[in-house]
Amino acid sequence: MTAPTLVDFDDVVDRYDPTLGLEVHVELSTNTKMFCGCPTTFGAEPNTQVCPTCLGLPGSLPVVNRAAVEAAIRIGLALNCSIAPWGRFARKNYFYPDMPKNFQTSQYDEPIAVDGHLDVTLEDGTSVRVEIERAHMEEDTGKSLHVGGATGRIHGAEYSLLDYNRAGVPLIEIVTKMIPGTGARAPEVARAYVTALRDLIRSLGVSDVRMDQGSMRCDVNLSLSPKGSGILGTRSETKNVNSLRSVERAVRYEMSRHAGVLDAGEKVVQETRHFQEDTATTRSGRIKETSEDYRYFPEPDLVPIAPSAEWVEELRGTLPELPWERRARIQQEWQLSDAELRDLVNADALDLVAATVDAGAPSGDARSWWVSYLSQQANTRGVALDALPITPAQLARVIELVTTGELNNKLARQVVDGVLEGEGEPDEVVASRGLAVVSDDGALIAAVDEALAAQPDVAEKIRGGKVAAAGAIVGAVMKATKGQADAKRVRELIIERCGA
Amino acid sequence: MSPESPSSGGAITRDEVAHLARLARLAVTDDELGVFAGQLDVILGAVARVGEVAAEDIPPTSHSVPLENVFRPDELRPSLTQEQALSGAPAAEDGRFRVPQILGEEQ
Amino acid sequence: MSDDLTRLSAAELAEKIHVREVSAVEAAQAHLDRIAAVDGDVHAFLHVGAEAALASATLVDESLAAGTAPASALAGVPLALKDVLTTTDMPTTVGSKILEGWRPPYDATVTSKLRAAGITILGKTNMDEFAMGSSTEYSAYGPTRNPWDLDRIPGGSGGGSAAALAAFEAPLAIGTDTGGSIRQPAAMTGTVGVKPTYGGVSRYGLVACASSLDQAGPCARTVLDAALLHEIIGGHDPMDSTSIDAPVPAVVEAARLGAKGDLSGVRVGVVRELTGEGYQAGVQENFDAALRELEKLGAEVVEVSAPHFQYGLAAYYLILPSEVSSNLARFDAMRYGLRVDKGASAEEVMAATREAGFGPEVKRRIILGTYALSSGYYDAYYGQAQKVRTLIGRDFAAAFAQADVLVSPTAPTTAFPIGDKVDDPLAMYLNDLATIPTNLAGTAAMSVPSGVAAEDGLPTGLQIMAPALGEAVMYRVGAAYEAARDAADGSPFASRTPEVKP
């Protein structure tokens, strides 16, 4: 297979309009599976969380997990969807070894939630409304391990080993309507949408939404149309996009690839592609010899779901403060400008700052620590901000020590460094590194006198009323005390000693 | 056979049977193709009678007993042991079902 | 002695066991001996679990000896279980090579209920593969023969269960009825078979043929025995979403009431569309005689019309294959059952296994169902069939507004010779003409012997249909008719069954 011709991204957006579509599968963190009482916990011994139903044994039958339906309705409500008053599950028929019944029980034309939207904010503050087509319930498949061949991938494997622990885990599939008009920002919009959706679902407490563990998975649909033509191009569906960064990169890559195909006067093939994490490219799936025909029909083993208006309203009442509501509240409470709030969100620091405030710190201090010093530390270490080994409570304590004057800012940074190095709680670091501010006036007066004596000309200026010259003496005292003096007090003492 | 007029009774061809058998994962023999094509044609001719009923405004029945909202509490039930799960497996290895190489893609 | 025990009704045998005149082990052994003697000719059983049966009977005897009340009205009575219900101590093959030797790791709910009731499960009975057929000739393990004439079919798909009763190999059996598979074999073998209301008996552990139509039910030689068994296997099961959460209709009480012989106040509707043309002369004669008998019992006989029943067969042979094509997809050689290691890939092995493991009728229906569900054909076939189903349900509702029960002959003919229709699917399907509407509507129906046809001396059946959960009146009518017929004959119908002669 020859490598595709890729068109430079700027060139693509000069000449083409992209249309996005995103399908996100979220694994629910219910106690039990969608249709049986087996546990859903990740990482158990293979085939120990299976029963006749999720193994598809002859004679077994499904029964719907109420908690999964409630989670689906709550997700639907949070996405501003209407909840269908009546709907049935359907069978999606196709053969695949990781699917025990060789059909997936899913909602087909009667999804539980339809016609919603999610407003997402881009880095520069632009808000984009993403329309939601539907959210529906279905079940996950088992997992295969491919043995033999060089790569452990499906191709070239000699045989496969199947574990059905994941089979039947409840999934909610959330499908956007087509998202037109994003232009050069298509990759950013895609990423922002998935991020916003992740935060939303996390706030509902219905899933861990861990892309790295597969509890949130994204498929990216993309097509290009010649700029201004309004003619929708053929789309590709890229699967296996398993991180936020990959979402952005998959869109970017597909835009360049589609443009290459179209520029060559060829047609984009409607196909499933797989994102390659290592190269940030997509690879074509096998072209199917027969066209897909899933032969959907209503699942006769399950009865219709008809959520009453009362039930839906009851569930609406259980919705927590949603991320955008929270942001609005925080902005008001902390008196933030739009830009300040955006910086906080962009730095992924909102939750951390809020937790630090909850632990007793003033919001301004908490914000500046997380957005500047700690963000730099995270950057240097190449980890996410929330992966830094310091807790909001520990930071709040450091801030408290500064407020009470036991630490100054410079010392506080050293304490934080100590915590990040694993030296213990802030107070332990203060003690072990000997970082407390020298607040004993006797010791400071001695240091001030020494510094004045060492720089008699400066001392003279101060005595003459040039108070601004005190800075040099403050510096000398701070140096002499290895930064452990309270600079403000030092200044006061200098002026006092000089009788100015 | 057009979907609008199934009773027109057009022949179901060997090719169609072969396509359906492929969809259904049946490695039918050449002989069977012919036999099935003939028999399915007769059967389809008979069942196409459903098309004679005027039923535009009639809702379909997928479930004869009108139950709704049958749910299970989100409570654990005992699973099978790994040994029980694998007891009927044609082949197993390392606690997993062993199957021949998979050629198709995941859906 | 042994022989006598096999001739008793389940109710009679249960009484003897419970007063400890006969032990459950003796009862089990008598039937195991009978199986050993005749099943080589009849071939009702695919598996006989003698050891487990005797062990189960021993427990019943021990419990009774300890003074404990019997676990149920039928504790200690032997039963033949259709091989479509899962059992942990016996294979479950569904009459198919694809599940040859499969030992399920779980019991069906019906199986569990039988065990809890202290019923002795003798073994698993033969059936058309995956319950698709009307003659038991489509079993992968060879046909079952009709005890009335070993050259003839016993009906199907539950021919094994019905033949076991008629051959006195068991006084009770479990069947499943998707389009008539309990009632038509009952008619063919001169036994009683009941298809309960859909959702009345749990389907958990019933290997699916067509999920929206399948229903397990009791088979016996008398109406009362069927009622006793019905109350044991019926009732709500949280493992089956389509199970009705309501008490089991009081069918035993109804059967006892009916046996007193008074049907005054009961309106019996004769379904115009299920008589006349297409029905064998002797079948029609016996049906007409049964109507006169019902009138004599005080019932008011009225004629009702169900205009859409004529489309039932067509709708059924679209809905059933469609569901079958999906239900049987799981038999793919990956997790259980047969694996034919032909080809290098999973896909090839699946196709080779399914080709080798399924018989022609199963393949035919899978292909038909795959076709009916295909995009482009769905609306015209499956969708339209589901609408016809609605109309048939409405026909029933209108008819039940005029009558408490509906009646018809159970099957259009008596048992036909083995091999007669095996290569003519359409002719085979016509057997279920009268039984199918009930499955499509999810209502209840039973077949009670209505004598033997004058022309061939073979049994015929009277079908009695009732609304959903209306089993009580159906049992009442069935028991009343049975009592009157036996009184007229001077003996129970079962006693007219000829001795099995190879």
Ligand SMILES: [Mg+2]
């Ligand atoms: Mg899906």
Ligand SMILES: [Zn+2]
């Ligand atoms: Zn399970």
